Amino acid sequence: xxxxxxxxxxxxxxxxxxxxxxxxxxxxxxxxxxxxxxxxxxxxxxxxxxxxxxxxxxxxxxxxxxxxxxxxxxxxxxxxxxxxxxxxxxxxxxxxxxxxxxxxxxxxxxxxxxxxxxxxxxxxxxxxxxxxxxxxxxxxxxxxxxxxxxxxxxxxxxxxxxxxxxxxxxxxxxxxxxxxxxxxxxxxxxxxxxxxxxxxxxxxxxxxxxxxxxxxxxxxxxxxxxxxxxxxxxxxxxxxxxxxxxxxxxxxxxxxxxxxxxxxxxxxxxxxxxxxxxxxxxxxxxxxxxxxxxxxxxxxxxxxxxxxxxxxxxxxxxxxxxxxxxxxxxxxxxxxxxxxxxxxxxxxxxxxxxxxxxxxxxxxxxxxx
Amino acid sequence: xxxxxxxxxxxxxxxxxxxxxxxxxxxxxxxxxxxxxxxxxxxxxxxxxxxxxxxxxxxxxxxxxxxxxxxxxxxxxxxxxxxxxxxxxxxxxxxxxxxxxxxxxxxxxxxxxxxxxxxxxxxxxxxxxxxxxxxxxxxxxxxxxxxxxxxxxxxxxxxxxxxxxxxxxxxxxxxxxxxxxxxxxxxxxxxxxxxxxxxxxxxxxxxxxxxxxxxxxxxxxxxxxxxxxxxxxxxxxxxxxxxxxxxxxxxxxxxxxxxxxxxxxxxxxxxxxxxxxxxxxxxxxxxxxxxxxxxxxxxxxxxxxxxxxxxxxxxxxxxxxxxxxxxxxxxxxxxxxxxxxxxxxxxxxxxxxxxxxxxxxxxxxxxxx
Numbered sequence: 153x154x155x156x157x158x159x160x161x162x163x164x165x166x167x168x169x170x171x172x173x174x175x176x177x178x179x180x181x182x183x184x185x186x187x188x189x190x191x192x193x194x195x196x197x198x199x200x201x202x203x204x205x206x207x208x209x210x211x212x213x214x215x216x217x218x219x220x221x222x223x224x225x226x227x228x229x230x231x232x233x234x235x236x237x238x239x240x241x242x243x244x245x246x247x248x249x250x251x252x253x254x255x256x257x258x259x260x261x262x263x264x265x266x267x268x269x270x271x272x273x274x275x276x277x278x279x280x281x282x283x284x285x286x287x288x289x290x291x292x293x294x295x296x297x298x299x300x301x302x303x304x305x306x307x308x309x310x311x312x313x314x315x316x317x318x319x320x321x322x323x324x325x326x327x328x329x330x331x332x333x334x335x336x337x338x339x340x341x342x343x344x345x346x347x348x349x350x351x352x353x354x355x356x357x358x359x360x361x362x363x364x365x366x367x368x369x370x371x372x373x374x375x376x377x378x379x380x381x382x383x384x385x386x387x388x389x390x391x392x393x394x395x396x397x398x399x400x401x402x403x404x405x406x407x408x409x410x411x412x413x414x415x416x417x418x419x420x421x422x423x424x425x426x427x428x429x430x431x432x433x434x435x436x437x438x439x440x441x442x443x444x445x446x447x448x449x450x451x452x453x454x455x456x457x458x459x460x461x462x463x464x465x466x467x468x469x470x471x472x473x474x475x476x477x478x479x480x481x482x483x484x485x486x487x488x489x490x491x492x493x494x495x496x497x498x499x500x501x502x503x504x505x506x507x508x509x510x511x512x513x514x515x516x517x518x519x520x521x
Numbered sequence: 522x523x524x525x526x527x528x529x530x531x532x533x534x535x536x537x538x539x540x541x542x543x544x545x546x547x548x549x550x551x552x553x554x555x556x557x558x559x560x561x562x563x564x565x566x567x568x569x570x571x572x573x574x575x576x577x578x579x580x581x582x583x584x585x586x587x588x589x590x591x592x593x594x595x596x597x598x599x600x601x602x603x604x605x606x607x608x609x610x611x612x613x614x615x616x617x618x619x620x621x622x623x624x625x626x627x628x629x630x631x632x633x634x635x636x637x638x639x640x641x642x643x644x645x646x647x648x649x650x651x652x653x654x655x656x657x658x659x660x661x662x663x664x665x666x667x668x669x670x671x672x673x674x675x676x677x678x679x680x681x682x683x684x685x686x687x688x689x690x691x692x693x694x695x696x697x698x699x700x701x702x703x704x705x706x707x708x709x710x711x712x713x714x715x716x717x718x719x720x721x722x723x724x725x726x727x728x729x730x731x732x733x734x735x736x737x738x739x740x741x742x743x744x745x746x747x748x749x750x751x752x753x754x755x756x757x758x759x760x761x762x763x764x765x766x767x768x769x770x771x772x773x774x775x776x777x778x779x780x781x782x783x784x785x786x787x788x789x790x791x792x793x794x795x796x797x798x799x800x801x802x803x804x805x806x807x808x809x810x811x812x813x814x815x816x817x818x819x820x821x822x823x824x825x826x827x828x829x830x831x832x833x834x835x836x837x838x839x840x841x842x843x844x845x846x847x848x849x850x851x852x853x854x855x856x857x858x859x860x861x862x863x864x865x866x867x868x869x870x871x872x873x874x875x876x877x878x879x880x881x882x883x884x885x886x887x888x889x890x
Contacts, residue, residue, distance in 0.1 A: 183640055184709075184743060185757070205624025207576075251627075255574025258620075258627030265634045265641040271552055272634040272641060288678050293669040295683075298714075300662040309657050314664075321776065324693035340553075345667075374553060388554070407690065 179263070181246075181277035186262035191278055195241040199225075201251055201260060204233020210252040211237055214269055217473075217502040218276070219243030224252055244280030245506025246347050248273045266347050270338040275347065286349040286509050291359035292318030296351050301403035305395040307378030312400065313341045314408065315351050315368035317358055327409045329416035329520040330367045332396065332440075333512075334425025336448075337387070341372040347505045353513050363516040369404050371396070373425055389424070393432045397439060415464060418519050420444030422508045423476075437461035442519055446511040447474050447503055449483045455490035465518050466494040469511045471501035548632070550615075550646035555631035560647055564610040568594075570620055570629060573602020579621040580606055583638055586842075586873040587645070588612030593621055613649030614875025615716050617642045635716050639707040644716065655718040655878050660728035661687030665720050670772035674764040676747030679740070681769065682710045683777065684720050686727055686734035696778045698785035698889040699736045701765065701809075702881075703794025705817075706756070710741040716874045722882050732885040738773050740765070742794055758793070762801045766808060784833060787888050789813030791877045792845075806830035811888055815880040816843050816872055818852045824859035834887055835863040838880045840870035 176190040176198065188200035197220070199211045210224035220239040227235035248268050250257035259265055265272035297314045317328065333350065335343035344350040350368060357363035374388050375395040382388035396419075405412040419440045421429040426448030433443035434457050444467040445453075458466060466487070470480035477498070484496040497514055501507035545559040545567065557569035566589070568580045579593035589608040596604035617637050619626035628634055634641035666683045686697065702719065704712035713719040719737060726732035743757050744764040751757035765788075774781040788809045790798040795817030802812035803826050813836040814822075827835060835856070839849035846867070853865040866883055870876035 183636075185639065185751075203623075203625045207623065253625045253627065254572075254576065254623045256572045256622045256627070258622065258625070258630075259634075259641065261627075261640040263641075265628075267552075270554065271630045272628065272632075288669065290671070293678075295666040295668050297664040297666045298720075299664050300657065302659070309662075321778075382554075409690075 179276055180279065181264050181266075181275045182262050183264055188262050189260070189276055191242075192238075195244065195278060196238050197242050197276065197278070198236060198238040199227065199251070199260070200234060200236045201227070201262075202232075202234050203253055206233075206235070206253050208252075208254055209235040211239070212250045212252050212257055214248035214250065214273065215503065217243070217504040218247035218249070242276070242278050243504075243506070244278045244283070245501075245504055245509075247276045247278070247504070249276055250274060267340040267342050268338055268347070280506070285356055285513050286353050287356075288352045289356055289359075291355050293355050294318050294320065294351055294358075296345050299407060301399065301407070303375070303395050303399040305377060305391050305399055306375050310372065310375075310395075310399075311341060312372075312404070313345060313370040314404070315345075315354060315370070316408070317365040317367070318355065319365065320367075320409075324409075327411045328365055328367045330369060330404060330408075330410050330418070331442075331516070331519060332369045332371070332400070332417075332419040332429070334371070334373050334419075334421030334428050336421075336423035336425055339373075341370050344368075344370045348509055348512065350512055353509060354516060357513065357516055364520050366516070366519065367404070367408055367410060369400070371400055373421070373428055387424070389428070392428055393435060396432055397436050401439065414438060415441040416520060418442035418444070418465070420446065420467070420515060421448070422446040422511070423448040423503065433463070434458065434461055437463070441465070443467070444511070444515045445469070445480070446508050446515075447471060447476055447480065449480045453483050453486075455483075455486040455492055458487060458494075459490055459492040464521075466492065467497065467515050467518065468494060469497035469507075469514070471503065471507040472498055473500065473502040474507070476503065548645055549648065550633050550644045551631050552633055557631050558629070558645055560611075561607075564613065564647060565607050566611050566645065566647070567605060567607040568596065568620070568629070569603060569605045570596070570631075571601075571603050572622055575602075575604070575622050577621075577623055578604040580608070581619045581621050581626055583617035583619065583642065584872065586612070586871040587616035587618070611645070611647050612873075612875070613647045613652070614870075614873055614878075616645045616647070616873070618645055619643060636709040636711050637707055637716070649875070654725055654882050655722050656725075657721045658725055658728075660724050662724050663687050663689065663720055663727075665714050668776060670768070670776070672744070672764050672768040674746060674760050674768055675744050679744075679764075679768075680710060681741075681773070682714060682739040683773070684714075684723060684737040684739070685777070686736070687724065688734065689736075689778075693778075696780045697734055697736045699738060699773060699777075699779050699787070700811075700885070700888060701738045701740070701769070701786075701788040701798070703740070703742050703788075703790030703797050705790075705792035705794055708742075710739050713737075713739045717878055717881065719881055722878060723885060726882065726885055733889050735885070735888065736773070736777055736779060738769070740769055742790070742797060756793075758797070761797055762804060765801055766805055770808065783807060784810040785889060787811030787813070787834070789815065789836070789884060790817070791815040791880070792817040792872065802832070803827065803830055806832070810834070812836070813880070813884045814838070814849070815877050815884075816840060816845055816849065818849045822852050822855075824852075824855040824861055827856060827863075828859055828861040832863075833890075835861065836866065836884050836887065837863060838866035838876075838883070840872065840876040841867055842869065842871040843876070845872065
């Protein structure tokens with residue numbers, strides 16, 4: 153077998169060994185039986201769609217972090233109205249994209265959808281030949297639970313995703329620390345597992361003894377007070393912090409075997425969720441001893457307040473190609489100057505899920521020590 | 522307030538009281554902030570989409586069970602490229618649909634997606650003014666867990682959705698009966714909760730004392746033996762029964778506090794899943810004492826074998842407007858003629874989720890008695 157035909161492949165459900173007719177394989181983010189998009193061994197990607205009546209069809213990556221360029225990429229119409237394009241090599245990781253049919257961005261029917269950009273969006277998972285830390289390996293797997301609870305702040309039922317570690321059910325007297333982990337703008341409580349593979353990252357860390365078994369609560373980062381509607385231009389997340397502290401934490405402590413105290417409780421998030429995590433932790437330093445900001449610490453972190461909060465762990469990370477990198481690094485430097493103990497983590501990558509997977513994998517082992 | 526302005530509204534997360542500027546409200550199946558489709562008090566639906574460059578835009582219901590007709594329905598282009606159409610009254614319940622942009626069926630960006638028709642598809646939830654049995658009421662809610670397990674039959678990791686009833690975590694010594702519950706063709710393990718609202722149906726039945734607390738396992742109804750690929754024209758579910766009996770049931774009995782015996786184990790499903798449930802129960806009468814077929818019992822049920830299996834409960838249901846109704850009814854009559862005790866359930870409705878919600882609500886109270 154030639155080197156270019158060796159390829160790691162996993163599906164959304166886990167590792168799978170797929171024989172490739174040529175050196176390309178269906179993206180693991182495709183639906184069952186979805187042959188396209190296909191990923192070549194050099195990480196070029198071929199998209200294909202059947203749209204005989206369309207005048208123009210394009211592939212449009214969301215954002216500019218996929219490595220293939222900004223796009224849109226014109227697809228070429230072939231026999232029987234099948235359109236194709238092969239891109240330049242793509243950055244490994246997860247990328248949102250759309251197919252643009254006569255100017256209308258829509259989903260690729262061959263792809264799973266992932267909630268991002270405030271809608272269900274096609275996603276392209278590109279395996280990284282050098283990384284397996286987020287693969288579904290042959291280790292014990294925790295469950296990811298959809299948990300419904302009533303919020304007094306919003307006056308509505310809400311849904312959180314809750315990771316319970318392997319062994320949680322088998323040892324009904326053991327209690328666990330909790331990490332509250334937030335998604336980014338336009339995403340949802342589904343993001344950290346579907347796009348981020350947080351459960352597999354933690355399964356692997358726990359199996360290797362690198363992270364303490366923990367509960368991870370992933371909620372929907374939007375919340376308005378009961379009866380209020382978002383103001384023009386507002387995000388609609390204005391009551392989120394209040395909701396977390398008054399409703400979510402008590403609901404989780406009531407429903408799960410948590411260690412319900414400050415030094416066993418962490419909060420972190422990515423992008424918008426990073427800002428939310430830091431703001432909540434700083435407003436309630438008696439509730440959270442550990443805080444993490446993945447690619448979004450830039451705005452409004454007061455180094456003095458961060459010092460006064462006496463966090464056991466204050467973790468700030470950003471990809472070096474992220475437009476938020478300079479702001480994040482400035483925060484790190486301000487913390488240094490103020491003598492506030494913290495961890496600063498930088499590495500290659502932009503504003504993208506592959507970076508946040510790495511952030512979680514670097515952050516989780518430092519928690520609850 | 523005029524009668525036509527009174528309207529039940531719930532979101533995917535639960536009941537919500539939305540003030541309506543006119544008598545229409547956003548469909549509860551819309552994404553956060555999605556204003557369209559909007560449902561009028563007479564159950565007409567207005568669809569709206571921004572597609573300035575498109576030459577034609579249509580709404581296409583999937584199947585013919587929505588009550589609004591077969592379609593496609595032409596949308597009219599208005600100012601700034603916004604297309605709209607208002608349909609005739611729609612049948613309450615859940616309906617898949619697409620927007621057709623210049624001949625290409627794609628998702629409505631304002632709608633959540635639901636896995637059906639072998640892809641992620643837009644869905645329209647139309648509240649039924651007369652029914653609340655599948656609403657998220659103010660009762661204790663069970664969790665729905667994503668559970669990963671390894672299948673020897675398929676050689677891969679699989680994901681099941683598992684409903685654990687309210688109180689499951691609080692009472693760690695209690696054990697529960699199990700219902701294995703299958704989706705239809707082209708759907709997935711997500712269908713019974715996302716489209717079917719099975720968890721809320723069971724929460725309500727359990728809270729009212731009408732159903733025994735139970736675990737419900739919803740798996741993905743497709744499975745091929747390791748190394749095999751689907752034959753031309755085959756469904757790709759050929760190893761499902763073998764997988765259920767050899768891998769899934771043992772995995773569930775190991776991971777959850779089940780009552781691991783015949784009289785505490787049921788299997789049911791809808792459409793393709795109905796056929797699967799009956800076939801598995803009949804092939805393994807020592808494993809399952811209860812079997813249910815929702816709108817799909819037509820093919821291949823041998824009344825004599827069904828009698829020999831001595832089920833505690835054999836339940837057959839079908840909507841009277843379903844093209845499978847005659848076949849299901851014939852099975853019922855054959856069972857009667859053969860003197861095989863069973864429950865026959867028919868009522869208005871076609872081959873659609875609203876019927877299957879009713880089937881589950883009628884079936885679950887009869888289980889494990």
